[in-house]
Amino acid sequence: MAFLQVVKLAFALLALTTPSWAVGVAPGQIKNFVTFGDSYTDSSYYPTADGGYAWPTWAAMYGDLNLYGFARSGATCSNLLTYRPFPPIMGWQLPAYLNETRNGTLELNPDETIYTIWIGTNDLGVNALLTGSDAPDTSIVQVRQCTVDVLKILYESGARNFIMQNILPLDLTILYSNYSYPNRYWDLERNTTGWNVYMKELVRAGNEITSLMLEALVPALPGAHIASFDSYGLFTDMYNNPQNYFNGTAPYNVTGCINSCVHTMNSTAAPTCTVANGTDADSFLWYDELHPSQQSDRIVAREMTAVMMGEDNQWTTWLS
Template structure:
């Protein structure tokens, strides 16, 4: 009798567990509105311009899907964590589903408006002020069209029930760094931060109440910048990263943290969260084996050879004629062992570790967690 009861009880537990997995837990946030650059672009740039070539997407999607990675990005893991589908790019005209938010990020985006065209500077025309305008237009369309029975738009109350995520500013920091040096970049950084906080205040007016702002990554550890930015051996730390550039990033992050604290005081009923992605990524670069990784300052996808496997003339997935030879930047066979995907962006493995970290203890200010039932 006891064994029979235990078997029946076990069967009930299995059935309940099955339906919990099948239906998924309901979380307090019903959508994501994302603002950013290639670190969180889920395909916006590649719907405006040519498609990202293979081997991008090789790990998870098995094909290119507009992400500068072998697989999922941090924004994808955040979506999984709150139980919503991957966020559709705002610029994707076919096959998008905006019932759980929209992604305005595009590769090469900046916070400040670029002063020249994409074909001159390499910077996206979809800077943060443009992304904000797209968001305002999106909300206006939702308010107007949802009652007409749209199958791809969210209900109007989504704007107060969503996460507003920011992962942007890296291109403002790095785009002229090789030309002007750190001192040449510093004067515009307060303008970058001011634009971010002003955008948060505008989104607050649209109904946004929870804002997650990721700080800048330790670019001094990235293969592309180790190849392209001037430095000497004295500027390299024990982990192979450039000290001066990483210190400059830390200065920016401190300013961003202070500005977000001030914004929080101005919006007392909002959650304005500083997300220390820098801390999580630096941990990966300094102690990769503690997280199951092996390679840090070398790109998985590249054709540079040498210590970094990065060639600025031949980017991941491309073939170019260099010095009379056709060179192709190919991917490694084990991206799950790398921090860096292509020299500028991180792998899916690294993205997952970072997201797991930032939703743990000590990576957000104030402390932040997502409640699911």
């Protein structure tokens, strides 16, 4: 009897320390996905900011999923924190989604639908945290709290399945690199090394803050399935190991871009632009000085599709 009691105690302790079998989504469960974010995710036009199709368009094809895209180029999480004249998640994208669900235009089964949130590039960048926003008291903590609040509002509206994509390593983009040049996004004087260091710290701090906030939020959202997708890790690996990801006819290129335009400071002269054409483009990590390439977006789509299909994925951690 004593032996049986020990076994029962051992199994009871194991149950307390072992993750629930209900963590994540089941294979074949998800039929629809709804996206919120900026130009990295905006699938509402073509060609998109990567020169082709945004990753959600590829994911919808790869997984035979129904896509409902609310992400819009230029967006921040909230224009009250980092103002830009584009549709933010809080002020436009989320209200547009909620309006469609409330008036019956959009009817989605919560069990069969997953919501993706990928925002932060514009919050952290030029004319925002990096150079100073219109709300000078805004901090990285507030803009990342805004991102988590998006998930909370969606949950309160009935959503139950989520993927939070963290911020990719913006310091590796041409715009924020230490070897940057005057370009279409910023053609004024700047300290490229200073920008590179500051952006690196903003991204790392923002991702860690988001991770801690999500972990703290999970117990307050019963029945939710929340995945943390490591965009930072994926793009860092693509940067360090391009041979594993790119298959173009040009040499691998992670420090240049497909569509490069070098501007001249304090001048009205036309920029000097170069474009990689055809299959050469599939050798590049970046499309232009800020945006991922079409090949990079196909890779994001491949990995995100695996998550939505309930498959194991090395870049994803299910928190609930």
